[in-house]
Amino acid sequence: MKTKLQAILIKQSQYSESSLILQFFSLQQGTISVIAKGIRKKSEKQQLLPLCEYELLAYEPKEQGLWLFSEANITRNFSVYPGSATWAAAETGLELISHLIIPQEDIATIYNLTITYLEYLKKVKNNAILIFWRFLNRITILSGIGNPLSNCCICNNVISLPAAYLKSKGGFVCENCLPEIYPNDALLILSPPARKILLLLPEIGNHLEEITLNRSIVNEINTAFALYWQAHHKQTLHLKGLSVLAQFYNA
Template sequence: MTICFTTPAILLRRVDFGDNDLILTFFSLTRGKISLIAKSARKSRKRFCGALDLFSAYELVCLTGQGRLPVLLESTIQHPFCQIRSDFKKTAYASYFVEIINNWMEQDVAQPRTFDLLYQVLDRLDRNDLPDDLLSIVFQMTLMIISGFSPNFSTCCQCHTEMDCLNGCRIGINFAKGGLICSSCSSAVSPMVYLSRGTIKQLQWMGCGNWNKIARARFSAQSIQESLGFLEAFVPYHLGKEPKSLSVLRQFRAEQGMG
């Protein structure tokens, strides 16, 4: 039995298949991560209205049940994110976001909150609504919360002492334990990074989903750097691998003299 379905979707990955076809991986609103075959997509660019570009948003019409993979019948572009594409750093961030989603999400499991997060962050990156680095922090923190990997920033993971009772202005974090390690416990469980108290307090609410609150807040450059450094180690740790796009982003920052 064949079933036809339509869904909004963001393109995560495209791979050539045979002489004429493409295998496309989308993150869709109604079915989560899906892989589709786009027949003759390389032979005729008109077949799917020209470009099938990474991290663009589409409305898809698909057909299941005719073979191993569902077939893409039609794709209508909803948002091409042109401003992202005209800016190297924004492109690097968007590539990082879709690579994380492609590696993190299970096939065929709808994740509407995560879809909304990815769409919102790409849209704001495109509109220049918030600084690029801040959007990356919000994306990664929110994804960790939705996925149940939210770092424990409230108590020491070993002895459960409250964060406010911990000594020192920089507090250790252990990734395997999933959060704070106080100085008394650091001989038993060694911290992998240290964050300042202020950064931890800000990270605690960065994944709150309240865009107005995030837009009104003031973040120091040091806090942004610390948060990025932490999340770009914490997220790959839980992903089990280092996204390729992260090295592109790091190389770009190094060339810009941003460390």
């Protein structure tokens, strides 16, 4: 049976000379893979654009497997951004989505958050990675492992300023507790700019122009989020897009 889906194209990969495998994030079914037979032989107008939202018509597989593409009409275009770093942030956001196992009841929330993220990025000229981190933090919360930035992993108080990440406890440490911890390999002390970014993260959209980033700050924050994800989901979060994004900043 043909099903109508509202779906964002995450990526397309070559299947044969004429066919593609399309990975979509759909509002109704979450992430699905669709085989589009013969699509590469069709006109340029009929080719699909990654990051865009489509009204997708496809045939549902009988068991687990590939959906069969019928047609797609673009509903929202998220393929154009003010710069390549912003485009990379959009793509990395979808790469993050492609790694999630989303329970049916959470699909709509995450879908709408993703649309909001892509829409927001259209206006972001500089430092789009800051918006990516805000998205990553929201997805981390929605993935069921709590808000890494809410409470100190030592004193459990609400964190006023995240000062470090403590691997052995799997959490961030507040300013007050940091002096009590003997520095060791498990302690990742954050630089002042990284602390400020994490503090401002919920409202980071208001601070895009005033923050100056470099690659070491980018790596600190990427590492802290990745460690938190790994500690609580018991699996690594390896996003290729993050190393691309880091390259936009000087070492």
